[in-house]
Amino acid sequence: MPVAIVAACSALLLGVMVGPAGPVWWRVPLALVDHLPFVSIDSGVTPREWIIIWEIRMPRVVLAALVGSTLALSGASYQGVFRNPLVDPYLLGVAAGAGLGATVVFTLNRSGTSSWIIDPLPLSAFLGGLVAVVLTYFVGTAFGGRRSSATLVLAGVAVTALATAVQTFVLQRNTDVIRQVYSWILGRLSTASWGDVRLVIPYVVLSTVTLLIHRRLLDVMRVGEDEATALGTSVDRVRIVVVIAATLGTSAVVAVSGLIGFVGIIVPHAVRLLAGASYRTIIPLSIFAGATFLVLADIPGRILQNPSETPIGVVTAFFGAPFFLLLLRTRQANR
Amino acid sequence: MTSLAFDRVSVRYAAHAALSDFSDTVKPGEWLCLIGPNGAGKSSLLRSVAGVVKHAGEIRVDGTSLRFRSAKRRAQLIAYVPQSPVLPDDMSVREYVVLGRNPFIAHFGQETKHDWDIVDDVLVRLDLSEFAERRLATLSGGERQRVVIARAIAQEAPILLLDEPTSALDIGHQQQALELVDKLRREHGLTVVSAMHDLTLAGLYSDRLCLLHQGYRVATGTAAEVLRPETLAEFYGVSARVHHEPDGTVVVIPYRAGDVSDRH
Numbered sequence: 097m098p099v100a101i102v103a104a105c106s107a108l109l110l111g112v113m114v115g116p117a118g119p120v121w122w123r124v125p126l127a128l129v130d131h132l133p134f135v136s137i138d139s140g141v142t143p144r145e146w147i148i149i150w151e152i153r154m155p156r157v158v159l160a161a162l163v164g165s166t167l168a169l170s171g172a173s174y175q176g177v178f179r180n181p182l183v184d185p186y187l188l189g190v191a192a193g194a195g196l197g198a199t200v201v202f203t204l205n206r207s208g209t210s211s212w213i214i215d216p217l218p219l220s221a222f223l224g225g226l227v228a229v230v231l232t233y234f235v236g237t238a239f240g241g242r243r244s245s246a247t248l249v250l251a252g253v254a255v256t257a258l259a260t261a262v263q264t265f266v267l268q269r270n271t272d273v274i275r276q277v278y279s280w281i282l283g284r285l286s287t288a289s290w291g292d293v294r295l296v297i298p299y300v301v302l303s304t305v306t307l308l309i310h311r312r313l314l315d316v317m318r319v320g321e322d323e324a325t326a327l328g329t330s331v332d333r334v335r336i337v338v339v340i341a342a343t344l345g346t347s348a349v350v351a352v353s354g355l356i357g358f359v360g361i362i363v364p365h366a367v368r369l370l371a372g373a374s375y376r377t378i379i380p381l382s383i384f385a386g387a388t389f390l391v392l393a394d395i396p397g398r399i400l401q402n403p404s405e406t407p408i409g410v411v412t413a414f415f416g417a418p419f420f421l422l423l424l425r426t427r428q429a430n431r
Numbered sequence: 432m433t434s435l436a437f438d439r440v441s442v443r444y445a446a447h448a449a450l451s452d453f454s455d456t457v458k459p460g461e462w463l464c465l466i467g468p469n470g471a472g473k474s475s476l477l478r479s480v481a482g483v484v485k486h487a488g489e490i491r492v493d494g495t496s497l498r499f500r501s502a503k504r505r506a507q508l509i510a511y512v513p514q515s516p517v518l519p520d521d522m523s524v525r526e527y528v529v530l531g532r533n534p535f536i537a538h539f540g541q542e543t544k545h546d547w548d549i550v551d552d553v554l555v556r557l558d559l560s561e562f563a564e565r566r567l568a569t570l571s572g573g574e575r576q577r578v579v580i581a582r583a584i585a586q587e588a589p590i591l592l593l594d595e596p597t598s599a600l601d602i603g604h605q606q607q608a609l610e611l612v613d614k615l616r617r618e619h620g621l622t623v624v625s626a627m628h629d630l631t632l633a634g635l636y637s638d639r640l641c642l643l644h645q646g647y648r649v650a651t652g653t654a655a656e657v658l659r660p661e662t663l664a665e666f667y668g669v670s671a672r673v674h675h676e677p678d679g680t681v682v683v684i685p686y687r688a689g690d691v692s693d694r695h
Binding site: 309310312313315316318319320322323325326327328329330368372373374376 | 478481482483501502503504505506507509511513516517518519521522523526527530531533534536538539540541542586
């Protein structure tokens with residue numbers, strides 16, 4: 097646990113230190129210390145450079161950490177509650193559903209709605225994500241029974257395809273927002289502002305706290321519905337609460353960051369390999385590991401193809417796809 | 432010690448009646464063994480007590496109907512070992528056994544030191560300490576059965592339900608598992624209800640047998656009273672001799688019909 101916290105903090109610091117423009121890297125920590133209350137040291141960072149650090153890099157790194165931790169945490173929770181190691185927010189169709197929900201808001205005159213007291217973007221994404229996960233679950237269990245891992249994933253693929261198709265249809269009828277939506281789909285971390293952080297933080301905190309306090313019950317759920325019931329747990333209640341919390345978190349971050357794949361499956365499994373299979377450890381560790389992973393994954397995108405950027409979804413998929421195949425292979429071998 | 436009473440208990444799965452109007456009273460500290468052919472309703476009866484399936488009629492623990500108990504309270508009173516328990520491959524023995532403490536932990540709470548102390552104590556008593564950190568996938572059949580019983584014991588419930596506790600075990604491990612249950616029963620004053628296929632073992636370990644057939648209770652009593660060749664022929668469709676040992680053990684020996692005269 098301490099290792100994970102240190103890793104996450106180091107990744108955050110590293111993320112703030114590097115970038116295509118701005119001060120020399122080693123001056124950044126000095127500047128940060130300088131801006132602590134009651135501390136004053138000479139960091140040699142100009143006010144203009146400080147704006148780059150504080151207004152451009154910081155929100156981006158903080159948002160990447162929030163998005164990464166939420167996706168990893170939701171992925172771990174879905175895996176626990178569905179008793180299926182192959183699912184993540186992406187494969188269950190949650191991300192695509194949330195994407196559809198967000199697209200609908202974009203088509204309804206985004207500039208008007210963003211000034212509402214409660215921004216409808218995360219809520220609409222949440223609704224889309226929730227409909228998608230419920231649909232996936234019912235399709236998956238109706239045809240494959242509760243024990244089939246593959247059917248649930250296939251149902252998720254079908255729901256994703258459906259949501260994407262509807263999204264394309266909606267976009268074709270609203271060609272004026274296509275550009276806006278596509279740049280959002282590829283990941284909006286590049287334009288992150290403190291406003292985005294403020295937008296997601298209530299949802300992320302609510303979802304994280306809810307999932308954290310359910311970590312023990314996710315272990316109880318691992319022995320299956322019947323035995324968990326006989327042990328005095330209301331299985332349906334746990335399942336509903338965990339799915340809603342994970343979907344809320346996922347949808348909120350999808351609404352600001354676009355669709356970033358594979359975080360929700362690589363990170364929990366890496367944690368599982370390193371720290372054991374109990375959700376008591378997987379859940380809290382996934383939060384820090386997810387933050388670390390996404391902040392680090394965001395760095396090559398920022399410096400590789402300067403000045404144009406590699407979308408972060410490309411970086412995570414680059415590492416994620418082979419990892420997923422490896423995971424499928426080891427599971428096949430274990431059978 | 433705790434009693435368990437059934438008053439016209441029925442279990443239905445869609446149109447199929449698995450158990451019909453079962454009435455019986457299991458005395459405090461008694462070991463009742465349910466016997467009967469496959470599909471007789473033994474598992475359904477145990478599952479209804481465990482709260483896994485819905486039932487009609489009343490099941491009373493120490494006189495109070497289970498309808499008036501919360502799921503948590505029920506689990507504090509009744510520990511259930513299913514026929515084929517789910518043992519997650521990568522869970523450790525200690526992590527698995529602590530699940531038995533679930534009924535005592537608040538919904539959002541975590542295990543206390545007291546819970547872990549109980550788990551470690553149970554592991555010592557069941558001779559499982561050296562396995563504490565082992566992954567469940569690496570255990571043998573006999574060890575797995577002991578771990579599942581350990582979880583039930585960690586539950587500290589006065590009633591223990593066992594569904595076919597020995598079906599996956601060889602003869603030596605069958606005896607070990609049943610001796611263990613009997614020892615724990617005496618130490619803790621447990622009331623035990625088990626379903627078993629091996630009629631000789633059922634008679635050997637339990638205080639009383641109860642024969643189910645197509646969901647109905649057709650006979651109950653001691654091994655000598657229930658295990659009779661004509662009863663077995665009628666309800667199991669088996670040709671069997673029943674042999675009474677001098678120590679009171681009733682042994683059921685199947686034979687091949689038409690073969691009897693050739694035997695010496």
